[in-house]
Amino acid sequence: MDNPNLNKIREIAGDQVEFQKEMITIIKEELPVEVEVYRKNLNAKYFLKSAEDVHKLKHKISILNMANSYELAINYENELRAGNPELAGQFEETLQNMLDFVAKL
Amino acid sequence: MNCIIIDDEALARAIIRNHCVKADELEVLEEFSNAIAAIKYLNQNTVDLIFLDIHMPDFTGFDFIQTLKNPPKIVLTTSDRNFAIEAFEYDCIVDYLVKPVGLPRFLKAVQKAEQFKPITAKTAEPTAKTSDAEGNDLYVNIDRRLIKINFDSILIIEAKGDYILIKTEGKNYTVHSTLKKIEDKLPESKFLKIHRSYVINFHKIIDIEDNSVLIAKDVIPISRSNRPILMKRLNLL
Numbered sequence: 340m341d342n343p344n345l346n347k348i349r350e351i352a353g354d355q356v357e358f359q360k361e362m363i364t365i366i367k368e369e370l371p372v373e374v375e376v377y378r379k380n381l382n383a384k385y386f387l388k389s390a391e392d393v394h395k396l397k398h399k400i401s402i403l404n405m406a407n408s409y410e411l412a413i414n415y416e417n418e419l420r421a422g423n424p425e426l427a428g429q430f431e432e433t434l435q436n437m438l439d440f441v442a443k444l
Numbered sequence: 445m446n447c448i449i450i451d452d453e454a455l456a457r458a459i460i461r462n463h464c465v466k467a468d469e470l471e472v473l474e475e476f477s478n479a480i481a482a483i484k485y486l487n488q489n490t491v492d493l494i495f496l497d498i499h500m501p502d503f504t505g506f507d508f509i510q511t512l513k514n515p516p517k518i519v520l521t522t523s524d525r526n527f528a529i530e531a532f533e534y535d536c537i538v539d540y541l542v543k544p545v546g547l548p549r550f551l552k553a554v555q556k557a558e559q560f561k562p563i564t565a566k567t568a569e570p571t572a573k574t575s576d577a578e579g580n581d582l583y584v585n586i587d588r589r590l591i592k593i594n595f596d597s598i599l600i601i602e603a604k605g606d607y608i609l610i611k612t613e614g615k616n617y618t619v620h621s622t623l624k625k626i627e628d629k630l631p632e633s634k635f636l637k638i639h640r641s642y643v644i645n646f647h648k649i650i651d652i653e654d655n656s657v658l659i660a661k662d663v664i665p666i667s668r669s670n671r672p673i674l675m676k677r678l679n680l681l
Contacts, residue, residue, distance in 0.1 A: 351459060351544055358462050365455045394499050397523040398456060402544045 340432060343403035343440040351402075362402075363444050370399050370441055374434050381427060390419035393430070399437065408433040445558065449475045450482045450508070451497035456521060456543055460495050463550040470554055479508040484680050486512065493517045493538075493557050498524075502654075503671070509534055510672035517557045521545065582629055584610065584619045593617065595634055599648050599659050601626055603641040611662070638674055639667045646677060 345359075352359040377392035393416040400409050411433060415426040447470060451457045457475050464472045473491060476482040479500060496518050498505035509515055520540040538560045539553040582598075583590045597612040603623040610617040610626075619626075627635070627643055637643045638657065642664050650658040655666050657674075666674060 347544060351546055352462075353547065355462070361458060361462075362455060365458055369454055391499065391501065394523060395453065398453060398543045401523070402455070 340436065341405045341407045343405055343437050345404075345444075347402050347404040366399060366402070367441055367444060370437060373399065374438060377434075381424060384424075386419045386422050386424060389424070390416050393419060396434070400433065403437055403440065405433065405437070408436075445469060445492040445554075446471045446473050447493040447495060448473050448482060448485065448491050449495045450479060450500075450505075451475075451495070451521060452477050452500045453497070456497060456545075459543075459545055460521070460550070463545065463547055466547060467551055467554045479503040479505070480675075482508065483511055483675065487680055491516050493519065493554075495519050495521055495541075498522045503675075506534075507668075507672045507675075509536065511676040512536075513676070517560055519553050519557060582626075584617060584621075586617060586619060591617065595631060595645075596647075598630075598635075598645050600645065600662060600664060601635075601643040611660075613660075636670075636674060636677060638670045639665050652678075 345363075348359055348362050352362065373392065373396055377389060377396060380388040380392055393412055397409060397412045397416070400412055411426065411429055415430050418424070418426055447464065449457050449460050449464075449472060451460070454477070457477070461472055461475065464470045470493075473489070474482075474485055476485065480503060482494075494516055496505045496508065498520050499522065500508075505520060509518065515534070515536040517538050518534070518536050519538050521543055522540060523543045538557045541549060541553055580595050582593050582595060584593060585591075593610060593612060597614065599611045599613060601623065602609045602611070604618070606620060606622075607618050608621050608623055608626055610619060623637070623641070623643060627637060630643065634645055634647060635643050636646045644657060644659055644664060648659045650660075652658075652666075652674075655668075655671070656663045657666060658664075
């Protein structure tokens with residue numbers, strides 16, 4: 340499993356420290372909400388909605404610079420669209436990893 | 445150039461907004477977290493460029509484009525690296541950006557937008573249906589009698605296997621026909637197909653909620669593919 344980091348955020352923000360802070364603030368607000376919506380839909384077995392949620396989460400995964408998890412999300416999204424939630428466990432580890440990292444920022 | 449940003453994600457909007465500041469002569473007029481609010485804005489304002497997220501709940505970027513009569517230049521944003529070729533079916537689409545969007549790639553898209561001239565004058569309008577409806581009435585064959593039905597009295601028409609059910613303000617008629625056949629006889633200005641099994645009298649809509657319309661006491665589903673055409677017909681405030 341790859342570890343989240345701020346390299347991509349620094350790359351996008353360049354020397355704009357305030358913008359880096361703004362992005363982190365938004366991620367801290369948005370990520371828990373997006374994860375909660377995803378978990379709710381998955382628990383209700385709404386696989387198509389869950390796939391949309393995973394699609395949306397890909398942006399956060401990518402901005403936290405998690406290349407392997409991004410690939411996992413692509414596969415998982417496709418599997419969910421086909422009605423298969425088999426990768427849910429692995430994806431949950433990714434989400435928890437991200438939430439733990441973001442909580443410490 | 446001026447622009448608007450449409451994305452349900454605050455992070456994505458913040459990144460585009462920040463990049464816009466870096467692009468010379470690109471002014472952000474408004475930001476929207478959903479497409480419906482943007483449609484209302486565009487009914488009253490003209491913009492040069494739209495940064496548009498493709499994946500949004502309920503109403504996708506492509507649904508949104510289809511509601512625009514004269515779409516401005518559009519740069520799509522997506523989290524999908526293997527982005528679909530569908531984007532290039534629209535002449536108004538200048539470029540697409542994969543999220544998270546870096547500044548150099550963003551500036552390249554803006555430059556493309558500045559130089560962009562649509563290849564044809566074609567818009568996102570769907571092909572116009574040729575209706576042979578004449579006058580104000582329709583005659584239907586029921587039990588060897590031709591019964592006259594005034595267009596304005598029709599509420600909805602529902603497909604029922606080999607039959608169609610015509611619901612009017614006073615009476616219902618079951619006729620051996622198809623939805624396609626009757627659709628061709630109805631005036632386009634009044635009627636609209638909103639689902640594979642339903643044609644509605646557009647002027648009889650009481651309200652629209654999520655993916656359904658209320659006509660008299662009937663709640664009629666709106667299919668995802670027909671929703672953009674319905675939204676385009678609405679005189680939204």
